[in-house]
Amino acid sequence: MNFKEKFKEGIISAKDFNREDIEYILKRANEMRDDKKYRDLLKGKILATLFFEPSTRTRLSFESAMIRLGGQIIGFHSGDVSSIKKGETLADTIRTVENYCDGIVIRHSLEGSALLAAKFSKVPVINAGSGSGEHPTQALLDLFTMVHEGLKLDGLNIGIMGDLKYGRTVHSLSILLSNFDVNIYFISPKELMLRNRDKDYLRQKEVKYKEIEKYRDILNVLDVLYVTRIQKERFADIEEYDRVKGFYIFTKDDLKETKDHFKLMHPLPRVDEISPEIDNSPKSIFFKQAYYGIPTRKAVLSELLSD
Numbered sequence: 001m002n003f004k005e006k007f008k009e010g011i012i013s014a015k016d017f018n019r020e021d022i023e024y025i026l027k028r029a030n031e032m033r034d035d036k037k038y039r040d041l042l043k044g045k046i047l048a049t050l051f052f053e054p055s056t057r058t059r060l061s062f063e064s065a066m067i068r069l070g071g072q073i074i075g076f077h078s079g080d081v082s083s084i085k086k087g088e089t090l091a092d093t094i095r096t097v098e099n100y101c102d103g104i105v106i107r108h109s110l111e112g113s114a115l116l117a118a119k120f121s122k123v124p125v126i127n128a129g130s131g132s133g134e135h136p137t138q139a140l141l142d143l144f145t146m147v148h149e150g151l152k153l154d155g156l157n158i159g160i161m162g163d164l165k166y167g168r169t170v171h172s173l174s175i176l177l178s179n180f181d182v183n184i185y186f187i188s189p190k191e192l193m194l195r196n197r198d199k200d201y202l203r204q205k206e207v208k209y210k211e212i213e214k215y216r217d218i219l220n221v222l223d224v225l226y227v228t229r230i231q232k233e234r235f236a237d238i239e240e241y242d243r244v245k246g247f248y249i250f251t252k253d254d255l256k257e258t259k260d261h262f263k264l265m266h267p268l269p270r271v272d273e274i275s276p277e278i279d280n281s282p283k284s285i286f287f288k289q290a291y292y293g294i295p296t297r298k299a300v301l302s303e304l305l306s307d
């Protein structure tokens, strides 16, 4: 089965990707960096972007990718302006919106939201963030970034630091990485470690990983450090957030301890986890990472929406 057939109902979880699927989409993303070549590919197609939660990069890069492929956009960027506010269910919203478009990109606070949307939709659904669950296209663009910034996925020593409990980008990234021969160091305060269900998945895939609380001891081992924001909005108890906030701030001194080819990544938005004084270092690639969302999402959209 080719990629298009396999994912015809959409992209819901990183767990649906095997190594071949990942390599295929990265290859397509690379081809799609050329803006001129595919500018009419999705002409006449409409993408609905339904963002019930805040977004800058994900929504705008999906929309930009769609427009660059010749397609058009409809949608909303806040739960407050859709009929959900009037009490409509997500299922009914999807059964309505599917009539107006060829594909749906959804971000919602419920972990099962994208899966539920896909069940009710006759057009493909792309998960652009399902609560603390997953964010599979972010993970695809993260891998695309690593490869294009000269890193090899097999043999990679990666640190993933921050909110590993609630961070959906971290979940999808570690799931995609489980298809490669990687060593993962999960770095977080005890309260924000990976949940058991996520660790069970990685163990079952025989991923080599360690959980640690301090990153400084392993900085000289890492090829890449993927930093994330503590997901304030997911904490039921704000005092719990206050206890863990500011747990780590990556600085100029930290950068000095890293290998020459080391790369610092972040899905953004950042709050205070990376000191801005190192933004211009060639090792800081988080704004390039935001750019790589365009070719990656062009690749995903072209697979799902082209005739």
Ligand code: NCD
Residues within 6 Å of the ligand: 057, 058, 129, 135, 138, 168, 169, 228, 229, 231, 267, 268, 269
């Ligand atoms: C992330 C998200 O929304 O999950 N951002 C993104 O999509 N690039 C990360 C975050 O909000 O911390």
